[in-house]
Amino acid sequence: MWEALEQMGWVKTFGSTGWMYASVSVVHYLTMFWFIGSMAVVDLRVMGVAARKRNLTELSAQIYPWAWTGMVLAIISGFLMFLTDAGDWAPDRVFHVKVGLIVISIVFAILVQRGAPKWAALPEIPNSAKVIAAIALLLWIATILTASEIPAMEGLG
Amino acid sequence: MYGLLQAFAKWLEGTPWGTGVRTSLWAYPFTQLIHFTGLSIWLGTNLALDLRLLGLGKRRETAAELRDDLFAWNWIGFCIVVLGGFLLFSSTATTFLVNVAFRWKLGLFVPLALLWHIFVQWKAREWGATQDAPAIAKFSGLAEILLWVCVITAAVEIPYH
Numbered sequence: 001m002w003e004a005l006e007q008m009g010w011v012k013t014f015g016s017t018g019w020m021y022a023s024v025s026v027v028h029y030l031t032m033f034w035f036i037g038s039m040a041v042v043d044l045r046v047m048g049v050a051a052r053k054r055n056l057t058e059l060s061a062q063i064y065p066w067a068w069t070g071m072v073l074a075i076i077s078g079f080l081m082f083l084t085d086a087g088d089w090a091p092d093r094v095f096h097v098k099v100g101l102i103v104i105s106i107v108f109a110i111l112v113q114r115g116a117p118k119w120a121a122l123p124e125i126p127n128s129a130k131v132i133a134a135i136a137l138l139l140w141i142a143t144i145l146t147a148s149e150i151p152a153m154e155g156l157g
Numbered sequence: 158m159y160g161l162l163q164a165f166a167k168w169l170e171g172t173p174w175g176t177g178v179r180t181s182l183w184a185y186p187f188t189q190l191i192h193f194t195g196l197s198i199w200l201g202t203n204l205a206l207d208l209r210l211l212g213l214g215k216r217r218e219t220a221a222e223l224r225d226d227l228f229a230w231n232w233i234g235f236c237i238v239v240l241g242g243f244l245l246f247s248s249t250a251t252t253f254l255v256n257v258a259f260r261w262k263l264g265l266f267v268p269l270a271l272l273w274h275i276f277v278q279w280k281a282r283e284w285g286a287t288q289d290a291p292a293i294a295k296f297s298g299l300a301e302i303l304l305w306v307c308v309i310t311a312a313v314e315i316p317y318h
Contacts, residue, residue, distance in 0.1 A: 018317070025313045030200070030306060033193075037201015041230055051226035054218070059226060062217040066208055144193045148186035 002086040015084030028077040035070030036140045038063045039109055046112060046125060046133035056125070060116035067109075085156070092154055098146040105143055108136035166250035175247035185248070192241030198234025200305060202227040203274060206281060210290045210298030220285025220294070224278060231278070258318045262311035270304035277301050 005011065014020050042060050044050035051059055082089050089095050111132055119129045151157045169175045178184045205227060209220045218226070246253055253259045277297050284294035 022310070022313055022317075026306060026309050029309050029313065033197045033200040034204045035201070036197040037199065037234065038205050039201075040198055041202060041205075041227060044230060050230050054222070054226045058217050062209075062215055062223065063205060066205060066214050069214075070204075140197070141190070141194055144197070145186065145190045148189040148193065152182070152186040 002090040005083055005086040008083075011083045014080065021081070021084065024077045024080050028074055028081060031070040031073040031077065035067040035074060036144070038067045038070070039112075040137055040140065042067075042116065043112060043133040043137040046116070046119065047130045047137075048125065056120035057117045060113060064113045071106075081157075088156055092150065092156060094146055094150050094154055095156070098143060098150065101139060101143040101146060105136065105139040108132065108139055112136050162254060163251065166254045169247040169250040172247060174244055175250065178244050178248035185245075188241055188244045188248070190241075191237060192245055195234050195237025195239075195241055198230055199238050200234075202231040202234060203305065204302060206277065207298035207301045210277070210281065210284065210294045212289060212295065216288055219288060220290055221282045222285070224281040224285060228278070253315075256315055256318050258311050258314035262308060262315070266304065266308045266311055270301065270308050273297075273301050273304055 006015075014024075041050055042056075042063050045052075045054070045056055045059050115129055115132065119125045170179070178188050206220060206224055208214055209216075209218070209223050280294070280297070284290045284297075290298075
């Protein structure tokens with residue numbers, strides 16, 4: 001089934017045309033850095049180590065819509081890259097870990113975004129919130145690590 | 158001058174960290190992790206300011222406020238990028254030095270984008286004092302995004318050259 005995806009006409013064209021694949025890779029890297037970095041700033045703000053003068057609600061409301069836009073673009077571009085070699089990517093264990101981490105990271109990103117206005121309304125940001133933000137940040141770093149491990153361990157990508 | 162660079166690259170490859178990143182099975186991905194984590198913080202905060210100058214997205218904060226919020230972590234991110242990048246470069250410095258895409262990246266696009274970023278960050282307080290930034294601010298924000306796209310394009314091309 002995965003090989004069939006790989007064999008679709010437009011996927012083959014996309015995968016074998018240098019500039020097309022390179023352009024999508026550029027989009028993937030750019031949007032990935034963009035959304036992880038901006039979410040990280042909100043996490044760091046919750047932890048009390050970034051933009052302390054700014055109200056958390058304001059910062060989160062400013063940053064999150066951009067971050068989600070970046071993430072959607074990263075997922076679309078990543079999926080296109082996956083398609084070109086789907087038969088090898090789909091059964092790969094480290095890739096499964098990466099996708100799993102992305103899913104959990106998204107859940108934590110939603111927790112931080114939804115929690116931000118509630119935590120900001122309290123006299124002090126609760127420790128439980130700081131733990132959630134720290135986990136959210138570490139999960140993205142772990143995702144980047146698995147992404148780097150795939151070429152190193154599996155020779156893919 | 159080029160001879161000096163070559164000698165430097167050769168020396169880097171022989172350093173404990175250069176040899177370590179090149180020969181160890183686990184060090185390379187971890188070094189890449191440093192570089193990519195730094196890039197996320199650095200580019201994530203750069204782009205946020207550029208997009209705000211462009212007036213795209215929510216307008217909860219002015220560009221001047223956002224610049225101040227992001228300033229510290231923007232440069233912390235930059236330091237992490239340089240650390241990771243330096244280690245990656247050290248591992249196979251002589252190969253990088255002769256790579257055309259790497260030359261474009263580090264010889265032209267990175268210095269240009271970095272200088273442009275400093276300029277944008279410096280002017281953002283003035284441009285972003287009100288809700289709507291002037292046309293020059295929008296142009297500058299867009300130009301910075303395009304310059305970083307050039308940097309990443311050159312970086313993506315490195316393995317193909």
